[in-house]
Amino acid sequence: MTSDFMKELLSKDEKITVEYKNCQYGIQEDVYETVCSFSNRYGGYIIMGVEDDGTPIGINPNMVKDMKKNFVNQLNNPDKMSPTLYLSIEDIVYEGMTLLWVYVPPTSTVEKCANRIYDRNEDGDMDITDSPIQLQNMYNRKSNTYAEHKIFPYVTTEDLRMDLMGKVRNLAKSKNPDHPWLKMSDDEIMKSSGLWEKDFSSGIQGYNLAGVLLFGKDDVIRSCCPGYITDALYRVENLDRYDDSSGARI
Incomplete structure (x- = not known):
């Protein structure tokens, strides 16, 4: 500013x-x-x-x-x-x-x-x-x-990398030693962060696309979002242009 x-x-x-x-x-x-x-x-x-x-x-x-x-x-x-x-x-x-x-x-x-x-x-x-x-x-x-809050009602915790939740808590703790997530269960964290939600107009509830992209196993991401590609840009001198790029499909 x-x-x-x-x-x-x-x-x-x-x-x-x-x-x-x-x-x-x-x-x-x-x-x-x-x-x-x-x-x-x-x-x-x-x-x-x-x-x-x-x-x-x-x-x-x-x-x-x-x-x-x-x-x-x-x-x-x-x-x-x-x-x-x-x-x-x-x-x-x-x-x-x-x-x-x-x-x-x-x-x-x-x-x-x-x-x-x-x-x-x-x-x-x-x-x-x-x-x-x-x-x-x-x-x-x-x-x-x-689009990231499209709900996938049949995605369960077995389809997600819930082992990453320890890293999530550590990152939250590094930001704030008293972060509320440190006292929450995995399910509560997913709801608190908006990765699990309920569509009150249809009654559909479950993990959304954002949750799948952040925590989903590779095969789950491919199924839910077949066009998903990780695009890596390499910049040497400035942020306006990039010097090289590489796309990786899961």
């Missing part, structure tokens, strides 16, 4: 992909509602330490470390956010004041905050949990956009 880009974000008022939060002395609860709504729509930037009109007021620098930690912990708490999210919250000194910012990408699954579902509309977060039509529109939108 550069000062010029931050200036641009603060000069265009709140909109469907930009939200300002005061958060001078701690992260407000509605920050997580915005994370949820951004995840369910187009994604966007949340900037903390800013008034609703875009005026920066700053955050107490002594609280930045704890605020970052609390934010990450909440995103990894399945009782708060489901599926759990991995987002990077950063600080920037802008016009002599400390601000926090986070980019929230759109997700392939419907995100919940405290078991409520939020959608983004212009510059606000809407709770649509009790609105069947809006919920169906959201599920339809995501299912038409993403």
